[in-house]
Amino acid sequence: MTGKKPESGITQCLEWTTGKKYWQSKMPHLSPTLNEVNGNAMEQAICELPTHKWRWVTKQITGQFAHGKNMQRQGQQSMANCPRCETELEDKLHILCCKAPGA
């Protein structure tokens, strides 16, 4: 990654070469889609973000943010359902795919 020195192993995943290998191992079915990503443009865009937004992107990529599954696991709510469409499990992938108006 050019522009900023990675702060940790997680932020190194923002480097496309490392990030692509990570996502291919976690979700092999996404490999064809990952090959279409312009990794250099993504790295450049992330490096141009202010630090607080860079951390936000890192949380979004790793799934470490407030969604139903995490909130239930942490005891912050009793159910993991999506507040918009009432699907039983709101996880990081559901947030990307939720069909509810306003999602």
Ligand SMILES: [Zn+2]
């Ligand atoms: Zn939903």
